[in-house]
Amino acid sequence: MTAVLLALRLGRWGIVGFSLAGFVFNFVNAVAFFQIAGHTPQERAALGATMSALAAQLVVLLPPPIRPDTVAGYVQFRGFNSLAILFAVWALASATGFARADEEKGLVESELATGTSRVALVGSRVLAFAIGLAVAAAMAGMAFVLGVASGNESFERGRVVEAAANLVALGLACYGISLLVSQLTAARFATAAAGAVLLALFFLNSLSRVFSWLSTWRWLSPFRYYDLSQPLPQGGQLDVRAFLVLLGIALVASSAAAFAFWRRDLGGALVRVPMRAGPPRYEPSTSPWWRYPVLRGVYERRLGVLAWSAGVAALAVLFVSLTRTIVNVLLNIPALLPYLSIFVHQQLYPAVLGYTWLNVAQLLFAGLAITHVARWSAEDSDGRLEMALSAPYSRAAVVVERMAVLVAVALVVAAVSGLTLYYASHANGIDLSVPRLTAASLMLVPFALVFAGAGALLASWNPRATVGLLGAFAFASYLDTELGPVFKLPLWLQDLSAFKLFGTPLVTGVEWRSVTLMLLLAAAGVGSSILLMQRRDVGR
Amino acid sequence: MLALRVAPPAIRTDRLSKDYGVGRGLFELDLQVTGQEVFGYLGPNGSGKTTTIRLLMGMIRPTGGTAHVFGLDCVRDSVQVKRKVGYLPGDVPQYGSLTGDEVIAYLGGMRGGVDRRRVHRLAERFDLDLSRRFREYSSGNKQKLAIVVAFMHRPDLLILDEPTSGLDPLNQQEFYALLRETRDDGATVFLSSHILSEVEHVCDRVGIIRDGRLVRVAELDDLRHIRVHRVEIEFAPGTPIPEREIRAAEGVEEMKAEGDRITCTVRGSFDPLLHALRDATVTDLVSTEPSLEDVFLSYFSEPRRRLLTS
Incomplete structure (x- = not known):
């Protein structure tokens, strides 16, 4: 029991954050539905058609909606199904955090020293995560109920419980899988390996909606079993067998993880590659990269830069290959033909590619910025910042170098993304304007800088809360773009969102006002960060 | 200049x-x-x-x-x-x-x-x-x-x-x-x-x-005045214990006798204590350095503080 309470305490900010995210996301979507849906059956049918068109473009992320002309169908599609991705990320972070980060901090060792068995420790963490998931899913369900109440419509209580339970089951399955994978590898690869496995399972399911040859393998993916249940809207239902399979995956994976944890050495991997012992070396590294500011930061992250570039390139190829399929789906929706005919002879493919790929690319670059900011705040607590400041280096220089490293890394990833998109689209017979593609790719750098500027400010103000607050900022920024026009928010408020400022550069070119605003936002973040950094105390 | x-x-x-x-x-x-x-x-x-x-x-x-x-x-x-x-x-x-x-x-x-x-x-x-x-x-x-x-x-x-x-x-x-x-x-x-x-x-x-x-x-x-050791001395059973000499030795404080065993603290040099033990049959002598907190508690209590700063 004590171990469960400790685990809950360690994960309290995750529980609070994801509960809040689940609540806000579902509530805002439910309320937004009533803002945009209208009241007549015709208006709602039109919204349903629009949502179907949107779903066709997002087919690699979300399952097709059921009755998107109803609030339940709309929230299942935009709320619960999006939260499934968010909760999978939470499961990944939480499981690898326990399996490796807590182990490196010595927390696991001290818990085991109290006489808690390894199996019991794993069990306590799984149980604590299940409790956290249940709280967050309940909050998401409650938000739907409140949102529907605001529109004076009715709902079936049992369906809300089923939707929330489905979310919990998926989260637990992802937690178990992440926990298992992180037992198998060395600590430094655990998060990457578990993330790669989850991502592969996610795409195995979502791509099987487009590529039929993948459908024979999709039974391997827990996301498949989540998709089988869409309990919220009329016409959907909780697939009990699929739900039980999700719980089964969670149980089997968690048990296997507990067994692997029992078998392996603390700090080691279950599967160890034997190392050849060599003579000791007393020389410092001969690599010239370490000598130069900015370059040393990029060099230190070289594996990460390679992984990001490879991942972004792979996704760019994937989205280009999906573009024709998506366009064909869109052209088959009669209600959309009047709109699409405007583009058919002009820029339909760039428009679709711009919408699908660049939306995903924005999320990826926001993620890239957040990972850098997470590192900055970690440097504060692990003593690296103190050590850097013991060199003849001003605090302002530290902040500026951090930002410069991010710019350099973002430039590399954006260049790889742009080049891949160009060659892949060329190979698929889609002609993209080279200047606009270049501009769109380069726009991703100031876009990332907006998040980095906010992150720098937060890291200088309160490093321990930085990642959570920046995640909330990114989330609010995304909601601002998605729902700002729906709720008729003031233009200046909508302009604070980097997602809004990014615009549609592949179709309409670069808006210099937006670029200037993004750079100003980033500069404001960095400037305030430098001022705060000069005043604050450093050290644990 | x-x-x-x-x-x-x-x-x-x-x-x-x-x-x-x-x-x-x-x-x-x-x-x-x-x-x-x-x-x-x-x-x-x-x-x-x-x-x-x-x-x-x-x-x-x-x-x-x-x-x-x-x-x-x-x-x-x-x-x-x-x-x-x-x-x-x-x-x-x-x-x-x-x-x-x-x-x-x-x-x-x-x-x-x-x-x-x-x-x-x-x-x-x-x-x-x-x-x-x-x-x-x-x-x-x-x-x-x-x-x-x-x-x-x-x-x-x-x-x-x-x-x-x-x-x-x-x-x-x-x-x-x-x-x-x-x-x-x-x-x-x-x-x-x-x-x-x-x-x-x-x-x-x-x-x-x-x-x-x-x-x-x-x-x-x-520092040598501050430095203090806890000493535990065990004597052979039945042999005389030079209790008075030990108590009188310079630097020896807080002496306690219990059976064949004596415990005390020694401040500064060990020579006076060893001199006091020269005729005794000692079977075991253990000296430990107390934690700094203990030294501070014993030495920097008010009277000693005055003594040091004088």
């Missing part, structure tokens, strides 16, 4: 304070450390040693007073200060999967380059394999890496926060030897510790801090 310019002290603080509230922090520290001196900064846990060191390094800002290193203000001129300083923090920073040689190259790069021969000599001296990843190092090896980083650029001043924690006795001796060589080469050393025997072993002068206040700056002779 020629005006002689006097070199500024290596460290000078004037009423330096950092108030964390509820009586925690550092209060009105007046301290001067001259060049080519090994200065020990001694105090129990939580007494304000690390706070002082962080103030000198410009990591935290004082709530009052000033600190200067070689005449440079530790806040205003912190970059220039750090050009002259080698720093070893109390908690070794975590470098994750970087290898030892990469950590050296990284931090050396921030100082404009690495003296490769110096690093080689230091690493070899402490038998530190730089090809291994930081997270694979034992705590002792992490400490050795921090020592190499602090000493690798031949700084004029070394500020070391509990530098021997985690080192085995052999490496501790090697470290003390390195300190002496560094001092002989012209550098100044400011090191904090909570181990009395350590500072007595290597320092020229010692500042004693308690509850955020400097209690005294002591010479080595003063």
Whole structure:
């Protein structure tokens, strides 16, 4: 029991954050539905058609909606199904955090020293995560109920419980899988390996909606079993067998993880590659990269830069290959033909590619910025910042170098993304304007800088809360773009969102006002960060 | 007339304070450390040693007073200060999967380059394999890496926060030897510790801090008065116990007799006690150094404090 309470305490900010995210996301979507849906059956049918068109473009992320002309169908599609991705990320972070980060901090060792068995420790963490998931899913369900109440419509209580339970089951399955994978590898690869496995399972399911040859393998993916249940809207239902399979995956994976944890050495991997012992070396590294500011930061992250570039390139190829399929789906929706005919002879493919790929690319670059900011705040607590400041280096220089490293890394990833998109689209017979593609790719750098500027400010103000607050900022920024026009928010408020400022550069070119605003936002973040950094105390 | 310019002290603080509230922090520290001196900064846990060191390094800002290193203000001129300083923090920073040689190259790069021969000599001296990843190092090896980083650029001043924690006795001796060589080469050393025997072993002068206040700056002779051992003596059964002689021996305090066993504390030299035991049949003698907290509690209680400061 004590171990469960400790685990809950360690994960309290995750529980609070994801509960809040689940609540806000579902509530805002439910309320937004009533803002945009209208009241007549015709208006709602039109919204349903629009949502179907949107779903066709997002087919690699979300399952097709059921009755998107109803609030339940709309929230299942935009709320619960999006939260499934968010909760999978939470499961990944939480499981690898326990399996490796807590182990490196010595927390696991001290818990085991109290006489808690390894199996019991794993069990306590799984149980604590299940409790956290249940709280967050309940909050998401409650938000739907409140949102529907605001529109004076009715709902079936049992369906809300089923939707929330489905979310919990998926989260637990992802937690178990992440926990298992992180037992198998060395600590430094655990998060990457578990993330790669989850991502592969996610795409195995979502791509099987487009590529039929993948459908024979999709039974391997827990996301498949989540998709089988869409309990919220009329016409959907909780697939009990699929739900039980999700719980089964969670149980089997968690048990296997507990067994692997029992078998392996603390700090080691279950599967160890034997190392050849060599003579000791007393020389410092001969690599010239370490000598130069900015370059040393990029060099230190070289594996990460390679992984990001490879991942972004792979996704760019994937989205280009999906573009024709998506366009064909869109052209088959009669209600959309009047709109699409405007583009058919002009820029339909760039428009679709711009919408699908660049939306995903924005999320990826926001993620890239957040990972850098997470590192900055970690440097504060692990003593690296103190050590850097013991060199003849001003605090302002530290902040500026951090930002410069991010710019350099973002430039590399954006260049790889742009080049891949160009060659892949060329190979698929889609002609993209080279200047606009270049501009769109380069726009991703100031876009990332907006998040980095906010992150720098937060890291200088309160490093321990930085990642959570920046995640909330990114989330609010995304909601601002998605729902700002729906709720008729003031233009200046909508302009604070980097997602809004990014615009549609592949179709309409670069808006210099937006670029200037993004750079100003980033500069404001960095400037305030430098001022705060000069005043604050450093050290644990 | 020629005006002689006097070199500024290596460290000078004037009423330096950092108030964390509820009586925690550092209060009105007046301290001067001259060049080519090994200065020990001694105090129990939580007494304000690390706070002082962080103030000198410009990591935290004082709530009052000033600190200067070689005449440079530790806040205003912190970059220039750090050009002259080698720093070893109390908690070794975590470098994750970087290898030892990469950590050296990284931090050396921030100082404009690495003296490769110096690093080689230091690493070899402490038998530190730089090809291994930081997270694979034992705590002792992490400490050795921090020592190499602090000493690798031949700084004029070394500020070391509990530098021997985690080192085995052999490496501790090697470290003390390195300190002496560094001092002989012209550098100044400011090191904090909570181990009395350590500072007595290597320092020229010692500042004693308690509850955020400097209690005294002591010479080595003063330390010998402070130093105290708990002694437990067991005599052969049935043989006479020289109780009166032991009680009368100089430096012996708090003596208690119980059967064939006597316990007492010895302050300063052991010679008077050994002289008192010369005719007795001793079967066992155990001497332990109490923790610094115990020494402080026994020695810096009011009467003794007056005695020391008189």
